[in-house]
Amino acid sequence: MEAELVQAHDEIVSARAAGNDSMERELVTEWQLKLRRLLAADPAIATELRRLLEDELAPALAEGGQTWSGSVTMTGTASDHGKVYQLGQGNLNITES
Known part of the structure; x- marks a missing residue:
């Protein structure tokens, strides 16, 4: 498994360097x-x-300028017509009419 992780890391770094977000997401999901x-x-x-x-x-x-905290805890509260948007990683695009 270690060899697979090293290979996956290399593939993700290559996808990121090439700006291939969809490939990076596919590898992470896998x-x-x-x-x-x-x-x-x-x-x-x-x-x-x-x-x-x-x-x-x-x-x-850390070498790539990112961090790992070990866990993420988020709490959101909205009332009346309020909305809460939370994101642990990635991009968030919101389109409302």
């Missing part, structure tokens, strides 16, 4: 699904996965 299946099959692996993310991914992201 790995999200793989990791979700891995965790479903063996929940005990979560500790090792968190260590991998903190020890390996966070430094790699």
